[in-house]
Amino acid sequence: PPQETDPTDFKSRFLKKIRKLGEGNFGMVELCLYDPKGDQTGELVAVKSLKTENESSNLRREISTIRNLYHENIVKYKGICNDEGANIKLIMEYLPAGSLKEYLPRNKSNIDQKRLLLYALQICQGMEYLGSQNYIHRDLAARNILVENESLVKIGDFGLTKSIKDDKEYYKVTEEQDSPVYWYAPECLINRKFYKASDVWSFGVTLYEIMSYCDRENSPPQVFLKSIGRSHGQMTMTRLVDALEKGWRMPRPDSCPEMVYTQIRRCWSHAPENRVDFNSLIKEFEFFLTRENI
Ligand SMILES: CCc1cc(O)ccc1-c1ccc2c(C(=O)Nc3ccc(C)nc3)n[nH]c2c1
Numbered sequence: 001p002p003q004e005t006d007p008t009d010f011k012s013r014f015l016k017k018i019r020k021l022g023e024g025n026f027g028m029v030e031l032c033l034y035d036p037k038g039d040q041t042g043e044l045v046a047v048k049s050l051k052t053e054n055e056s057s058n059l060r061r062e063i064s065t066i067r068n069l070y071h072e073n074i075v076k077y078k079g080i081c082n083d084e085g086a087n088i089k090l091i092m093e094y095l096p097a098g099s100l101k102e103y104l105p106r107n108k109s110n111i112d113q114k115r116l117l118l119y120a121l122q123i124c125q126g127m128e129y130l131g132s133q134n135y136i137h138r139d140l141a142a143r144n145i146l147v148e149n150e151s152l153v154k155i156g157d158f159g160l161t162k163s164i165k166d167d168k169e170y171y172k173v174t175e176e177q178d179s180p181v182y183w184y185a186p187e188c189l190i191n192r193k194f195y196k197a198s199d200v201w202s203f204g205v206t207l208y209e210i211m212s213y214c215d216r217e218n219s220p221p222q223v224f225l226k227s228i229g230r231s232h233g234q235m236t237m238t239r240l241v242d243a244l245e246k247g248w249r250m251p252r253p254d255s256c257p258e259m260v261y262t263q264i265r266r267c268w269s270h271a272p273e274n275r276v277d278f279n280s281l282i283k284e285f286e287f288f289l290t291r292e293n294i
Contacts, residue, residue, distance in 0.1 A: 008067075008079030010034060010091050014042070015081055021046060026055040027159060031094060045078055048090040048159075056088060058159070063090050065135060066158050073126030075146055075156040095154065097147035104142070104214040111150070113257065114289060116210050119145070119153045121285035126155040127203060128278040131196045137161050138194055140202035141183050142209040162194070181237055182220040187272055189241050197272035203281070204267025211256035211264075223250045244270070259288070 014036040021029040027048050035042030050059055066077045075092050082088040097103050100119065104111065123145060130137060138160040146156040185201035187193050205220055212218040227248070228239045249268050252261040263284055266276040 006079075008077075008091075010045075010079050010081040010089075011036070012081050012084050012089075014038075015045075015047065015089075016042075018044075023051075024159060026051060026058060034091075044094040044096075046092045046094045047081070048092070050087055053087065059088060059090060062158050062161065063088070065161050065163065066090070066092070069130070069133065069135075069158075071126055071129040072152070073122045073154050074129065075154045092156075095146040095148050095156075097149065099156070100142040100145045100147060100153065100210060101214045103147045104210065105216075107150070108213045111213070113211075113255075113260075115150070116213075117260070117285050117288050118151065119210055120207050121282060121289065122153050123155060123203065123206065124278045124281045124285065127199060128282060130155070130161075131199070131278060134164055135161050136164060136194055136196055137199050137202070139180060139183075140199055140206055141180060142206055142214050145206065164196075181240060182224055185272065186241065186244050186270060189237065189244075195272045197275045197277075200267050200275045200277065200281075201272075203278070204264045205250075207260070207264050207267070208250055208253065208256070211260055212253040213255065215253075218253055220250065 014034055016033045016035055018031045018033060021031050023029070028051055030047050030049070032045050032047045033040070033042050034045050048059065048062075050056060063077075063080060066075075069077070075095065078091040078093055080088055080090060123140075127137065127140070135158075137155065137158065139157060140155070144155065144157040146154050148154060181189060183202045183205045185195075185198040187195065188198050208220065216222070224240060224243075225236075228236075228243045247270075249265065252258070252264075256264075263276070263281060267281075269275045
């Protein structure tokens, strides 16, 4: 019988680097061609490797998380490459159109608001599934939503995803890495507790980005800094928390219809328990998508 090969076991000698796709504080993502036949007929893959050895526990957790997730709006796990001893690599499917952060500004002219709501619906479907598996993503943002084609987007980068299986309903943020504070809910900023409802807050910020076609001038950091004033270091976080505590929220972008902004605000209730959940958001977006004009 043909020798049984494990399709999730990638050999480093066949993994050819093409270019860097992104870089984080601990990991790096590269576009590679996996070409076991050596004739360029292999497949393109996205490969996450470590920059520092001591982060391998985080990458191993990411691998154990992503390998058991199966949903059309979650980037597909392909396997691992760890025949070089310590530095294990995570192999994911390569999405050729990049993240919404690159895709939306570039294709603004041929993407209408209905299409934006289709992306919003798909993100909610992926997040609802993730929550059903008792995971919180903790880094939901347009930069982590990848585009398969103009009708399909997928949630990516589970580098900060945590399981809340052991019956706790929140995850305590421990690592002091420079967290994406402008996507964080108040409870995450104040007492570093991350609930599933904290992902809903981040979805609201992500939807804000999407409805403004990820316009850099109107990005969450820009909007916050314009309104709460420029300052440096710790002050920014404190000023951000104070503004949010006082009820300040990012204003409706011009390109965002009132009824979509209403949904965004339901993601931004101060108390986690008062926020809308992904199931209700799915119903809202399905309804919006059945109506003719938005
Ligand atoms: C392997 C890291 C990872 C880890 C995880 O847990 C979930 C998803 C990913 C991931 C992250 C990025 C990508 C990409 C891409 O960045 N594609 C592109 C295409 C074109 C351009 C311009 N930029 C970019 N494709 N598949 C990807 C999977």
